Amino acid sequence: MKIDIKAYLNSKELTIYQVSKYSGYGYTTLHKSFNKKQTSATSLNLRDLDALAQSQNKAMWQVLKELEEHYLSDDN
Incomplete structure (x- = not known):
């Protein structure tokens, strides 16, 4: 199983830049x-x-729950 993080970001209307800015983690990372x-x-x-x-x-548990319920896909 893998998490489709890009679909999650799109559905939440977030960019990596915004996540970086609001969280304090580096954009490149x-x-x-x-x-x-x-x-x-x-x-x-x-x-x-x-x-x-x-x-x-x-x-974090709320985000994890959303990811598990809506953004998991088979590896195939």
Whole structure:
């Protein structure tokens, strides 16, 4: 399973720049993380989840729940 982070950003009308600005995490770091090919070894990390949560004034569990319910896809 993989998380379609780009679809999540689009649906929330967020850009990586906005997430970076509101969360305080570096743009380059988030850009690399959100655009890397996801494998079983490189899943969404806590920093990314925290950045998404902070940029929307949500708790990390709320973002994780949304991602699990609406943005998971098969690896195929």
